[in-house]
Amino acid sequence: MGIPHFLVIPYPVMGHINPLMQFSQLVAKHGCNITFLNTEFSHKRATSSGSGQDNLKESRIKFVTLPDGLDPEDDRNDQVKVLFSIKSTMTPMFPKLIEDINALDKDNKITCIVVTMNMGWALEVGHKLGIKGALLWPPSATSLAFCDKIPNLLDDGVIDSDGLPLKKQEIQLSPNMPPMDSDNLPWVTLGKVFFAHIVQEMQTFKLAEWWLCNTTHDLEPAAFSLSQRYLPIGPLMENYSNKTSFWEEDVACLEWLDQQPPQSVIYVSFGSLATLEQSQFNELALALDLLDKPFLWVVRPDNNNKVNNAYPDEFHRSKGKIVKWAPQKKILNHPAIACFISHCGWNSTIEGVHAGVPFLCWPFFTDQFLNKSYICDVWKIGLGLEKGENGIIPKGEIRKKVEQVIIDEDMKARSLKLKE
Missing domain, CATH: 3.40.50.2000 (Glycogen Phosphorylase B;)
Structure with missing residues (x-):
């Protein structure tokens, strides 16, 4: 048995890349190997902004890329477009990437795939190849609980099949949780296509053995009372120096x-x-x-x-x-x-x-x-x-x-x- 080797895959927005980078640095400190998969576009942006990703080459973190399937001039603020382009482009290329990474060091093959929200397709591929999976959920554990409880919200008549509230009301998932205005459910602003995607993602995430949350029990205890699956491993506050950024920081x-x-x-x-x-x-x-x-x-x-x-x-x-x-x-x-x-x-x-x-x-x-x-x-x-x-x-x-x-x-x- 070689050294544990994590293949980590963030959705290409900074709110996902940064916590996964901090997670990677912590795991690397414990002597594990990390291969960090970026889209070509976001890797290019991060390295051109001088964010320090290249400084990590000496450490146990290696970078690989795959295309996101979009043209350079495409609007990458359109998250639904980005999401579906990534899924259709990367999924077929992913098994070959794993094969190539494993061929580099046969004693230290990939032992676990860690994804953030929207990258569940990688867990499916890994599952077929017999590789364990983990989800690192970048937002709060409470938002994970809301997505996890979508079937209950549907059954209780709180939302319709497009995820929209059937009437304006305050929702509480548990008595100790702050009441939530039904118009502010995490997916409402993103439309029904995104809601259908979340429903599918939550099913896919069941393939993951661990659901890791970038939070601590003290910040949102009520969320952890709802499920044994949510594991607080945060807040991830690793060193300032290697923050991934798409823009040059004005120091x-x-x-x-x-x-x-x-x-x-x-x-x-x-x-x-x-x-x-x-x-x-x-x-x-x-x-x-x-x-x-x-x-x-x-x-x-x-x-x-x-x-x-x-x-x-x-x-x-x-x-x-x-x-x-x-x-x-x-x-x-x-x-x-x-x-x-x-x-x-x-x-x-x-x-x-x-x-x-x-x-x-x-x-x-x-x-x-x-x-x-x-x-x-x-x-x-x-x-x-x-x-x-x-x-x-x-x-x-x-x-x-x-x-x-x-x-x-x-x-x-x-x-x-x-x-x-």
Whole structure:
């Protein structure tokens, strides 16, 4: 028996690649070998942004790639398109890849395949070849529980066969779990094609011997009371240096932070996928001006490195710094940060919790509404935002809520306690 050899396969978005990379580094420290499978497109993006993947070559982590089946100019923000292209392109090529990897070192063949959400097809191929499988679920364990309980939600008449709520109501999977608005179920914003995909994925994941969750029992105990299968192995917070990124990180912003007073800076970042409509972008920009506090705002370029939004004419940004992409963990742990305006993606959520920073919650889709209810209602370390009648969050509301978060000493104390 050789050394355990993991073939790990993330869906190609940063919220999946990063936790799987952190998992890989931890497993490698325990003396295991890792082969990390990226799509050609995302591997090229990550290496051209200088994210440090190439520095891992000396370690026990090796990189391989397969094409995602899309053309360079295709819109990779269309997740349904990406998902089905990957599945149809990679599945037939996958057995040969395994064969080639195993041929390189016959004593250290692949012993386990680890996938994230949307890559269940690899578990099916592995299962046929007699290779054990594991699921690493990148969002919260609660969101896994919701997907796992879809058959119950169908049977109880909560949702229809397209995953849409039959009536507006509050849903609780267990008495200790925060109630969830039926309109905010993790799949509702993604449409019926994606819902059908999730139903199929959850069936496929039963082939995996382990369901690993990037969380800890303390953060969401109610989720773990629902199933023995969910294994908390997180939060995965491995070293800062090898963070995979699709954009070059602006490290100069750390020097700028060094010059700001303690607990004075508003940090704004909506992760790697969410985008703001122009009118909403304007309100946020003007709110940051109104606050008259230093701010660090991540305004991400699109896939072609263009910025999507134009700044309003009356925006001064005199106290702020705007960057395309930033070393988020280092920023959140910087003493100058006062609060985090976040989309509440799970990675950002646990990074903020881990840094003891209070939140202003601005969820966009999927599991982000669930995470918001943990932040605001369960852990009580953040506030939500109310939209105006036009569906836009007005600048006055943003300003008011930021000021409330910043002066709330109890919330700060709870954030620090949760950090411990």
